[in-house]
Each structure stands twice: as C-alpha cells, then as structure tokens.
Amino acid sequence: MKAAGGDDFFLRILFSGEAGDGILSAGETLMDSAARLGLWTSVHKNFPPTIRGGFCSALVTISDSADAAPVSSFANFFFQLDKALLTISSINGTDNTKSFSLPYNNCAHIISHPPLKSSFALGLICKILDIPSELILSCITQKKTLGGENKVAFENGQKFAEEKFDLEYKSIRHIAGEKKIREKLVILDGNDAVALGALSANCGFYASYPITPATSIGECLSRYLPHLGGCVYQAEDEIAAIGAVIGAYANGKRAMTATSGPGLSLMQEFLGYCSMTELPAVVVDVQRVGPSTGMPTKHSQDDLFAAALGGHGEGQRIVLAAANIEECFYLTMEAFNLAENYQCPVILLSDSALGHLRSTCKRPDPYSILSVEREGADAFCDDNGIYKRYSFDLIRTPALPVPGISSVNSRITGLEHDPYGLPVNGAQNRAGQQNRRFRKMDDINEKYNHLQIWDTDNLNRGEADLCVVSWGLSALMTRLAVASLRRQGVKIACLYPKLLFPLDKELYLALQDFCPRVAVVESNYTGQLASLIRMYAGVDTISITKCCGDPFCYEEIEDALNKIFTESCVKI
Amino acid sequence: MTAQHDNYKSGLKPTWCDGCSYFTIMSALTGCFSDHNIDPCKINVISGIGCSSRLPFFLNTFGMHTLHGRPLPVAIGARLANPGIPVIVTAGDGDLFSIGANHFIHAAHKNFDITVICFNNRTYAMTKNQASPTSPAGFTGSLSPYGKPEAALNTIELAISGGATMVSRTCAYDKSHMKKIVSDAFCHRGFSFVDVIAPCRTFGQRQKEILTRLEDLQLKNHPMSNREKALAEASKIYESDSNPKAPILVGTFWKKDALCFEEQIRQIRNNCKDSPKSMDEILDKYQV
Numbered sequence: 010m011k012a013a014g015g016d017d018f019f020l021r022i023l024f025s026g027e028a029g030d031g032i033l034s035a036g037e038t039l040m041d042s043a044a045r046l047g048l049w050t051s052v053h054k055n056f057p058p059t060i061r062g063g064f065c066s067a068l069v070t071i072s073d074s075a076d077a078a079p080v081s082s083f084a085n086f087f088f089q090l091d092k093a094l095l096t097i098s099s100i101n102g103t104d105n106t107k108s109f110s111l112p113y114n115n116c117a118h119i120i121s122h123p124p125l126k127s128s129f130a131l132g133l134i135c136k137i138l139d140i141p142s143e144l145i146l147s148c149i150t151q152k153k154t155l156g157g158e159n160k161v162a163f164e165n166g167q168k169f170a171e172e173k174f175d176l177e178y179k180s181i182r183h184i185a186g187e188k189k190i191r192e193k194l195v196i197l198d199g200n201d202a203v204a205l206g207a208l209s210a211n212c213g214f215y216a217s218y219p220i221t222p223a224t225s226i227g228e229c230l231s232r233y234l235p236h237l238g239g240c241v242y243q244a245e246d247e248i249a250a251i252g253a254v255i256g257a258y259a260n261g262k263r264a265m266t267a268t269s270g271p272g273l274s275l276m277q278e279f280l281g282y283c284s285m286t287e288l289p290a291v292v293v294d295v296q297r298v299g300p301s302t303g304m305p306t307k308h309s310q311d312d313l314f315a316a317a318l319g320g321h322g323e324g325q326r327i328v329l330a331a332a333n334i335e336e337c338f339y340l341t342m343e344a345f346n347l348a349e350n351y352q353c354p355v356i357l358l359s360d361s362a363l364g365h366l367r368s369t370c371k372r373p374d375p376y377s378i379l380s381v382e383r384e385g386a387d388a389f390c391d392d393n394g395i396y397k398r399y400s401f402d403l404i405r406t407p408a409l410p411v412p413g414i415s416s417v418n419s420r421i422t423g424l425e426h427d428p429y430g431l432p433v434n435g436a437q438n439r440a441g442q443q444n445r446r447f448r449k450m451d452d453i454n455e456k457y458n459h460l461q462i463w464d465t466d467n468l469n470r471g472e473a474d475l476c477v478v479s480w481g482l483s484a485l486m487t488r489l490a491v492a493s494l495r496r497q498g499v500k501i502a503c504l505y506p507k508l509l510f511p512l513d514k515e516l517y518l519a520l521q522d523f524c525p526r527v528a529v530v531e532s533n534y535t536g537q538l539a540s541l542i543r544m545y546a547g548v549d550t551i552s553i554t555k556c557c558g559d560p561f562c563y564e565e566i567e568d569a570l571n572k573i574f575t576e577s578c579v580k581i
Numbered sequence: 582m583t584a585q586h587d588n589y590k591s592g593l594k595p596t597w598c599d600g601c602s603y604f605t606i607m608s609a610l611t612g613c614f615s616d617h618n619i620d621p622c623k624i625n626v627i628s629g630i631g632c633s634s635r636l637p638f639f640l641n642t643f644g645m646h647t648l649h650g651r652p653l654p655v656a657i658g659a660r661l662a663n664p665g666i667p668v669i670v671t672a673g674d675g676d677l678f679s680i681g682a683n684h685f686i687h688a689a690h691k692n693f694d695i696t697v698i699c700f701n702n703r704t705y706a707m708t709k710n711q712a713s714p715t716s717p718a719g720f721t722g723s724l725s726p727y728g729k730p731e732a733a734l735n736t737i738e739l740a741i742s743g744g745a746t747m748v749s750r751t752c753a754y755d756k757s758h759m760k761k762i763v764s765d766a767f768c769h770r771g772f773s774f775v776d777v778i779a780p781c782r783t784f785g786q787r788q789k790e791i792l793t794r795l796e797d798l799q800l801k802n803h804p805m806s807n808r809e810k811a812l813a814e815a816s817k818i819y820e821s822d823s824n825p826k827a828p829i830l831v832g833t834f835w836k837k838d839a840l841c842f843e844e845q846i847r848q849i850r851n852n853c854k855d856s857p858k859s860m861d862e863i864l865d866k867y868q869v
Contacts, residue, residue: 044869195867205867209860214662233863236856240661240846245687249654252647252684256627256658259645260666264658282648369869375860410622412643412659412666418622420591420637420644431593431638432646 018184019072021081022134024127026090028057028065031124035088035131036067037367041148042140043071044196044369046185051079051368055559058221058305071181073188078489079366080482082562086134090126095133112169125162132166139180142167193372199337199363202373203267203293204229206341209375212291213239213262216253218246218272221305222361223295226267247272251279254290259421261411263345263380267293270312271302273356277320280354282423284324287398287406287446289348289355293341296360298558307558308362310481311533316356317510317541323443325450327351328510329460330358332484334366338373340507343460349381350456351449352406358509360532362560363482386410387417400428401441404449454513461516464488464503465523466495473502473524475570478517478550480506480531480538483561487530490566499570509538517546528553528573530566536578555581589614589621591641596632602753602779602788603633603700609756609763610669610698611640616764625668627656629676632707633700633779636671650680653688656695664843667696669767674701674715678734682714690744692771694841698763699736699774702781710784717822733822736776737815741808741835746771748811749833753779754792758831765833771841778829791829794821798832811835 024035036052043050050071057063068084070077087096093111111133113126128149135145142163149159197205204226207215215234217227231241239262244250250266257264268276273294283290296312298304316328327347331337337359344355389407391397396417398407410417424432425439454461465473479487484505491501502523504516521527528551529539536552543550553569555561561581569579589611597603614624621642628634630649637644643666647655656668677685677699688695704722705711712722712729715736720729740748747769751762759777766773780788804810811834821827840848857863 194869195864196869197867201867205860205863208863214658216658233857235846235850236853236858242657242661244654244657245683248651249657249684249687252651252654253658253661255647256645256655256660257662258658259655260625260659260663262662264662278648279651372864372868375864410643412625412663413623416622418641418643420646422638422646423648424646432635 017072017074017077018179018188019070019074019077020138020181021084022069022071022086022088023066023084024069024088024090024130025064025066026126027123028059028063029061029123030065030090031127032065032067032090034124035127036069038131038145038148039069039134040367041196042144043069043181044194045144045148046140046181048073048181048185048188049075049077049369051077051366053079053362054365054367056306073184076489078486078563079368080362080486080560080562082564086137088130090130095130109173122158125158128159128162129166132163133170135163136167136170137174139182141182194369195372196367196369197334198225198365198367199331199334199359200225200295200365201229202334202337203341203357203359205373205375206338207265207291207345208233208237209338209373210342210345210378211263211380212265212345214242214254214257214264215239215266216242216244216250216257216264217266217268218244218250220247220269220272222297222364223267223269223272223293225364226293226295247275248279251276251290251292255279255283255288258289259409261414263291263349265291265293267295269295269297269305270299270315273312273315273319277315280326281320281322281324283354284326284446285423285425286421287352288409288421289352291341291344291348291355291357293357293359295364296358298556304558306361308360308482308532308560309556309558310358310360310483310531311537311556312358313509313533313537313541316358325351325353325446326510327353327355327453327508328358329355329507330481330509331363331507332481332505333363334368334370335373336507337363339378342378343457346378346381347457349383349408350405351453352408353450358481360482383408386415386419390417395429397428399426399430399442399445401445403445406449450511453511454508454516457508460506460508461513462505462507464491464505466501468500468502468523470522471524472500474500474526475502475573476520476524476527477501477503477570478506478520478527478529478538478542480509483530483532486561486563487566489563490570493563493567494570510541512541512545514546517542517548521548525549526573527551528570530561530569532556532560534580552578553581554579557581586611586615589641591639593638595639596635598783600782602702602782603636605753605756605759606698606700606777606779607636607639609760612760613764613767614642617767623666625656625659625666627652627659627668627670629672629681631673631676631705632702633671633673634676650676651684652676653681653684653695653697657688657693660693660695660843667694667767670695670697672697672699673713674699674703674736675705675713678714678736678739686739686743689740689772689774691842692744692746692839694771694843695773696766696769697772697774698766699776700779701736701776702779703733704781704784706781706784732819735815735818737818737834738812740774741811741815744772745774745835746837746839747773747833748835749774750776750778750831752791752795752829752831753777754788755795755831758797762833769836771839778831794827794829795831796828798830798834803832803834805833805836808835
C-alpha cells in the first residue's frame with residue numbers, strides 16, 4: 010500500500026452497490042462524522058445517470074492531512090452492499106486481505122428495504138473505527154430520510170462488528186483528539202464552491218438550463234442570490250441561458266451561466282457574439298464524457314478544444330480550469346474580473362468528479378479578490394459627445410454604458426463595426442478591428458501569471474529528469490504521483506496551469522528548459538492541452554491520457570510517468 | 582417639453598429599399614417614444630437578424646442587434662437585470678417564428694414585460710426571398726420554385742395560445758392605426774405582441790389592395806378580454822390567407838391583465854425572508 014502524503018494517517022472506505030441502496034448517503038454521513046471529529050475528509054462519488062439501478066460507489070477518505078488523494082484504486086474497507094460482502098485490507102502495508110459475508114439474511118427488514126444496507130454498514134464501520142455512534146446517528150437524522158428501522162440496522166451492524174472483528178484498527182476518535190485541525194473548515198463540493206465564488210464576486214444574475222452534472226451550481230445560487238438582490242432564471246434551453254446572461258451584462262449586472270458539454274455546444278454562437286461585441290460573460294462548463302449524451306455523470310476533460318477554439322470565426326476567449334474545490338471558488342471570482350478586464354467571454358472548466366467531490370476545505374475568503382470596477386462609459390465619447398468604444402488605439406476595451414444610468418447610449422452588434430460600433434464592411438476597418446480585439450489579450454499572461462502554478466522543487470534549468478504538466482482534477486492527482494516519485498529520487502519540474510487559454514507560449518518554453526521530456530496528464534483521448542502546447546508553443550509533449558469516465562488515481566499516473574522514459578504516449 | 586420625433590433617429594441612412602413599409606413602422610415607434618417623452622438613454626431596443634432587425638442602428642436609443650432568432654433571450658436578461666428600463670423587441674417573421682419560435686413561446690408564456698413588434702413581410706427578404714413560416718401556401722421563393730407546401734403559420738393564434746397578454750395586428754400602410762396599436766402595446770404591462778403586416782415591395786408582394794381589405798376589430802366591438810372570441814377571430818386569418826377577397830382583420834385580438842414575470846419573482850422573493858443576506862452568513866451554513 011502506498012501512502013498519499015508520506016507518514017500522514019489516512020483511511021479509505023469504499024461503499025459500492027446499486028443506485029438506490031443509499032450508497033452516496035452512507036459516504037456523506039461517514040464523511041460528515043469524520044469532519045465533525047476534526048479530521049480532513051472527502052467523498053468521491055461515482056454514480057449512473059439514472060434514479061434507480063446501475064453501479065454506484067462512494068469513496069470516503071479520512072486523514073489528518075489536507076493533501077490526501079480523494080481518488081484512489083485502494084481502499085482499506087470495501088463494502089459491496091449488493092453482494093453482502095466486506096473486504097478488509099491490512100493497514101500496516103502487508104497485503105493480507107480478509108473477506109466477510111454481511112448477514113443480511115438474519116435481518117429481514119434489510120432485504121425488504123435496500124437503503125438499510127448502508128445503515129448496517131455504517132454501524133459496522135463506526136464500531137471498527139471507534140467513531141462515536143451518536144455522531145453518526147445525528148448525521149443520519151440530519152438527512153431526515155431515515156426512520157427507526159435505520160437505527161435498528163445501524164445497531165445490528167455494530168453488534169456484528171463486536172462479535173466478528175478483533176482487528177486492531179486505530180481509533181479515529183483518538184487520532185482526531187491528537188491532531189485536531191485548528192483552522193476553520195467548511196464542507197463543500199466543487200459545484201457549491203463555484204456558486205459561492207460567484208456570489209462573492211457580486212454576480213447579480215444567473216441563468217441556466219438543467220444539465221447533469223452542472224445543475225447543483227444553480228441550486229445553490231437559487232437559494233441565496235435572490236436575497237442578495239440578484240436573480241436566478243431557468244431558461245428554456247442553453248441558448249436562451251447565455252442570451253439572458255448577455256442581456257444582463259449589457260444592463261449592468263455581472264452574470265453567469267453553468268452547463269456541461271452539450272450546453273456549451275449550443276452556446277457557441279452567442280460566445281462568438283460576445284467576442285465580436287466585446288461583452289463579458291462567465292460560463293462554467295462542468296465537463297462530462299462526450300460527445301453527444303456520452304456518459305452524463307462521468308468525469309472527463311474533453312471540452313478544452315470546444316472551450317478554447319469552438320464556434321465559427323476567430324474570437325477572443327479566456328479558458329480557466331479548477332483543480333480542487335478551493336480553486337473552484339477563487340477561479341470563479343477571477344473569472345468575473347477577467348471578463349470585466351478583457352470584455353470577452355470567460356469559460357471556467359470543472360468536471361463531474363470535481364463538481365460532486367464533497368470535501369472539507371479551508372473556509373474561503375469572499376473578500377480576498379477585489380471586484381474590478383470599470384470607469385464610466387461617458388469618458389469614451391468623441392468631441393461631439395458620441396460614444397466611441399471601438400477606437401483602434403484603445404487597447405483596453407471600455408465597459409458598456411448602462412441603460413438608465415449612463416448619460417450616453419450605445420448600439421451593440423455582432424456585425425463587424427467601426428470605432429462607433431456601426432456596421433461596416435470595409436477591409437481596412439475589419440483588419441484593424443480584428444487586430445485590436447486580439448491585441449487587447451496580449452498582456453493577460455503577464456498580468457495573470459499568478460494563475461500558473463510552478464512546482465520546480467528548487468531544480469535549476471537542465472537539471473530535471475522530467476517535466477510534468479497537468480490541469481483540472483488530474484493536476485490534483487498528478488501532484489501526489491510526483492511527490493511519490495520525488496521520494497524515490499526522480500527530479501521533476503511541474504507546471505499546473507489554471508489559465509489555459511490564451512496559451513502562454515513563454516511559460517511552456519521556460520518549462521522545457523528544465524528538461525525536453527514534457528509529459529501532459531489529462532482525462533481525454535486526444536491529449537487536448539498537449540496538442541495546444543505543441544500548436545501554440547511548439548513544445549513537443551508526451552501525452553498521458555485516460556478517457557474511461559473515472560478520474561486518474563495517483564497510482565496510475567505514477568506508473569505512467571515511469572513508462573514515458575521509454576514510450577511516446579501512455580493511454581490508461 | 583415633448584421630445585421631437587427626429588430626436589430618436591440616429592441619422593444613419595436605413596439599409597431598406599426606397600418605399601419599404603418598414604420606414605413607417607420606424608416612424609410609429611419614434612412617434613410613440615416622442616408621445617411618451619422617453620429618454621433615449623432609458624430604453625432598450627433589441628433585435629435579431631434580418632432587414633427589420635437593422636432598426637436599432639437607425640434609432641438613437643440603446644440598441645442591441647443580436648443573433649438570428651435570439652432577441653428574446655437577450656431581452657429577458659435585460660428585463661431581469663434592469664427592470665426599470667422598458668424593452669422593445671423588433672424582429673422579422675423568420676426570426677420570431679422559425680429559428681426563434683421556441684423563445685417566442687416561452688417569453689409569451691412567462692409573460693415578460695416586453696413589447697414585441699413583428700415586421701411581418703412573410704418572406705426572408707435579406708437572403709433574397711425564401712419562404713418564411715408566415716408565407717402563404719404556394720409561395721414561390723428561391724428554395725421553393727414550385728410553391729411552398731404548407732399554409733402560413735397563424736402568429737396571432739400562436740401568441741394567444743402561447744400566453745401573451747396582449748395580441749394585436751396592424752398594417753404598415755395604415756399609419757394612424759399602427760401608431761395607436763404600437764402605443765397601446767408599449768403601455769401594456771406584460772408580454773405584448775404586435776404583428777405588423779408589412780409587405781416586401783422588392784419581392785413583388787401586392788400592396789395597395791391590402792388597405793381596402795383591412796377590417797378593424799375595435800370597430801366591430803370585439804370583446805378583447807374574451808379568450809374564446811379572441812381565438813375565434815384569430816382563426817379567421819386562415820380564411821384571409823387563402824381567399825384574396827376575404828377581409829384582413831386588424832386591431833387588438835386579446836388583452837388580459839396579469840402580473841408579469843418580473844412582478845411574480847419579486848413577490849416570490851418577498852415570501853421567503855429568513856434566507857442569509859451576507860456572504861459570511863451563507864458560508865456559516867457550510868461550516869463543519
């Protein structure tokens with residue numbers, strides 16, 4: 010067994026079974042209990058796109074370190090609730106595993122009501138790990154879905170553990186007492202974090218159409234935004250959602266929509282409109298396996314091309330990607346400022362696994378990133394008082410005047426337009442306007458270099474054996490694989506970009522200086538960031554990809570990084 | 582002091598053919614703004630794509646020339662973000678009833694406080710004469726040289742059944758009637774739809790005879806708050822589409838007082854008062 014963060018304590022408990030067996034609830038309950046004890050904990054959910062039936066699992070990680078991997082191919086306790094089987098792997102590093110049949114047959118009520126299996130499993134694990142049972146029971150009752158039968162099933166589980174197990178596991182209660190975290194922690198999933206980031210960034214309008222796995226962003230915003238003076242709107246489709254966002258931005262409200270791949274496809278024409286009219290828009294794409302309906306609940310990072318290069322014509326776009334829950338929060342705040350500064354659409358990439366990854370994390374600071382305020386449009390009038398937003402010499406596009414507030418007005422069009430915004434077809438004007446629209450993006454990589462995370466391990470140029478790039482949730486796993494390889498003596502220089510596009514050529518050239526062998530880890534088939542790096546920076550890359558719908562485990566990345574010394578690409 | 586008509590014109594030369602009926606629709610709108618003394622910085626005119634949708638450039642108000650079929654979603658965002666500013670959507674029949682029909686139904690059904698003026702020339706004129714949803718059966722266009730198979734879509738019926746709270750029809754040749762209808766629609770609280778019969782001269786539609794066929798519902802004492810009668814009158818449009826002798830009904834078919842969407846959400850918001858009102862309070866809800 011490999012440890013995630015050196016000598017840190019951690020335990021993984023995997024619940025699996027049919028959707029409807031209460032698998033996800035069991036995972037969340039155990040996680041909530043561990044969090045209340047004062048430990049770092051997370052639950053990674055894997056579920057089918059159905060209400061009933063299909064395979065479902067919840068992996069709970071409990072640790073005294075914030076760095077424990079939330080996804081792993083290894084679990085200390087593996088409950089197969091549909092097969093009434095529990096497999097326990099030894100925690101001390103030996104490969105002894107023991108399997109136990111769970112005695113559902115003795116508990117008729119469990120057979121008649123499948124969700125009780127998870128209460129039985131919770132009772133069992135609570136006893137083995139010495140978690141105060143009243144803590145779990147209070148977390149169960151908080152969910153309000155469980156009645157008295159659950160308590161019976163829970164107690165039966167405890168009884169079974171007492172009779173059958175003499176395993177010596179560490180008492181979680183004891184560990185928590187020793188290593189209690191002093192920081193203020195919150196429990197969030199990636200989608201909650203995006204919604205709270207938007208609220209913190211003074212988002213005043215949110216429009217969306219229901220789509221897995223992005224819907225819960227809107228669920229969170231619809232609870233709070235109206236009371237902060239904003240508005241949440243459920244549109245008839247994704248085209249209408251982004252259209253409403255644009256209408257809101259043009260009327261003085263910061264606005265956002267969230268969707269997944271199919272919705273992003275529908276929004277492409279309006280995203281081009283934003284680029285042409287130089288209107289801000291914030292779009293969150295919680296990626297899922299595509300193309301078409303694909304696997305709607307499964308993890309993927311295959312929308313990078315669509316986000317950066319989708320749509321017709323050549324437009325200006327900014328693409329960000331979050332690698333963990335805190336980044337979901339802070340990058341959403343950054344997205345609003347980037348949209349305001351560059352007056353163009355900003356697409357924030359998350360994914361199904363990250364969006365639903367529920368975890369303890371540091372309480373985010375809603376005041377840490379100040380909202381960019383733009384000067385009034387009135388300052389950009391010509392000598393006759395006519396608004397002139399698109400002057401060739403204006404590198405920074407002014408914000409639009411707001412109806413009812415501004416003393417000048419404007420006309421906005423997706424047609425090519427002159428410095429006053431009026432439609433014209435002239436060749437010279439077109440060349441000049443397109444040049445200006447692209448040039449305004451020139452300083453983005455310099456101004457936002459804090460969004461590129463370097464981890465060079467104090468190596469000098471030329472000293473690394475290997476360079477590694479990764480983005481999104483894969484970057485979180487890559488960090489752990491790299492830590493493990495470094496402990497084995499491999500010299501690795503890493504780059505974890507959060508601002509993916511416009512692609513910073515200099516950044517990747519600088520990385521290549523450490524070692525010409527550059528591996529890019531991402532969850533898709535074609536190696537999309539690897540391709541963009543080759544295309545825009547001319548840096549040769551080795552792709553490590555996985556496209557099966559499950560996120561990378563850090564163990565897989567470690568194996569793949571070992572292989573690339575001899576192979577030109579690795580597909581998992 | 583009442584603002585003058587021309588104060589609402591940008592001075593940009595319209596891209597419409599000489600003698601186009603759209604000029605009179607523009608005048609009806611600027612006349613309406615002038616009568617209500619609207620500040621050009623306090624009104625949004627939002628359009629789609631097509632001949633009619635060029636209108637915002639010729640006006641001196643806030644204007645958005647959006648995508649083909651999509652003025653309504655943008656208008657909805659504008660209404661929700663900036664409810665103090667009235668929104669007028671001007672678009673063609675192809676825009677509203679072909680590519681954008683989905684949005685039309687939902688905006689009408691939700692009763693947003695938006696005035697929609699359909700410049701209905703019953704063809705795609707800018708792309709040189711293809712059949713539109715409102716072209717009559719047998720229409721010969723560049724993609725239907727042997728005639729359009731299906732009958733014209735009845736925009737009035739669709740708007741009433743879709744849930745619009747004011748549905749009117751007028752003709753660009755009858756300036757005084759059009760001006761009154763446009764003004765009534767502008768003053769209506771809720772989703773108002775004005776179908777303006779506006780034949781395209783360039784593509785050879787018969788014009789003058791239309792004037793002799795117009796029949797004003799209001800002169801017939803049509804009870805416009807009676808839904809059944811409104812739909813009955815609307816169904817007569819099928820007859821006037823196929824029979825060149827039949828009267829063409831104009832006037833307000835349907836009008837209903839109802840809370841608009843913007844008012845509804847304000848009410849719903851006021852109903853739940855115990856929600857957290859600051860970021861700190863919200864984050865407390867997620868505290869371990």
